[in-house]
Amino acid sequence: MAGQRGPRRDTRGIVDAPELFAHVQFRRREPAPALRPYLEHYWLIDWDLPQPYASHLVPHPSVNLVFERYPGCGDEEAGYAEVSGIGLELFTQKLEARGRVCGVQFRPGGFRPFAPGAPVSRWTGRRLPVAEVFAPPAPASAVLDPADEDERVAALDAYLLALGPGPDPRAERAMALVDLVRTDRTVLRVDALARAEGVSVRSLQRLFAAYVGVGPKWVILRYRIHEALERAGSDPAVDWAGLAADLGYSDQAHLVRDFTATIGVPPTALTAP
Template sequence: MAAPRRDTRGIVDAAELFARVRFRRREPAEPLRPYLEHYWLIDWDLPEPYASHVVPHPSVNVVFQRYTGQNPVDFGEVAGIGLDLFTQKLEGRGRVCGIQFRPGGFRPFVPGRALTSLTGERLALHTVFPTVDAATVPSVLDPADEDARVAALDAFLLGLGPRPDPQADLAMALVDRIRGDRAIRHVGDFARAEGMTVRALQRLFAAYVGVGPKWIILRYRIHEALSRAEASGPVDWAALAADLGYADQAHLVRDFTATVGVPPTTYATTIH
């Protein structure tokens, strides 16, 4: 695994978010790196409420959260792949310690469980991991020292004993290829290039990732469009649509609007 990525893909108006919260990514312990993208840590102390928005990656996240104020609460949850724009209202003071798994990387921690059972769900930690001790959540959230929080996340995951799984390795590798190669546009062509039938590829992704390969191709297109919209300078949307494999600009605008809530030109104007 390389160092945690530095891009802001998927975060809507990342500059605004980073101006309001402390956001960091940290690397997990060596034995966990094959399965994880990174840890992500957020702390905030806000004079007024703020809503953050994210176009989710095709990743499962385990999230430990603390909210202080009138109704203080600590909790841990497993968040399956979000199909829609995710909005989180932040207010007062709080802290989040999150674990973002590589697409396919969560399955070794829940062997035998089809990942489609988590898609679109946010489940209490103990419902997915019944043996996890109740002290786990405060052990992650309590330390003032950031390194101690990262060590607690390592201890939590290592205690689960992920089991090596060649099919999980295959799923992770295939999603990495989709993410890194914009020329991959059609599931049938991709399956043939990998020596698989479309049905076998779909079954693998359902069991080990939680969404199908077509959904992942489309989601990474939107991430790329978001990134281009946030860059300085005008965007040639027709050219970008062609680069991303859309039939025309109208199809890109439709997908972007359905996912983010506004057309790409409106979004680009709003954040600049």
């Protein structure tokens, strides 16, 4: 099965990544080998802030399992665990005082084998207590309590392995298709993707709803915005007209419109000195 690779090293989806990293300790860790076909990575964040800080994220087309402990989050002593479906809008999180989050980012298409009883679209745009999705519920304190980071990773491994994800050819196909959209810039239209796979557009949409949680058109657009955001953060002199053409937009105005609708500000707000 595909997916045998280390954690991503890019910052795609993070709005102003340098600012975030100046306020928190952020790490990605690799899960146990048996889990790697289904997971992107674990992501660990710790902070101790004298002043509140708001982080902003353009979500990936991924479901996350999140263990968290910070002021105002459920039981601050025991911690809290939730399943976070694909976020459709810009995600903003206020961080203050001290906190810790240990997250599991599933590969797009990789969550369904852990929760086969429902289409992944059921969780899209929702954040639910883990007990409403998995049985038994995840032990938040077991993941959050250890001071040693390796122990936290081991606790995540143990819980997910106990859920026993099984092989699912449709999940594998969905993961492969999303990987293709993410890595191949020539994939710009749903009908072209469907033709390349030898299926109807409707069949492709049904597969994505059941295993990814959003439609293929949404995935294509979201990865375009991630690319534009990454460029805006790394190159103040980015050629927006050229980037629009690279990403398959008819003109720069359409890219700016989608970017502004997703991020909340135009691209120039992120590249201004």
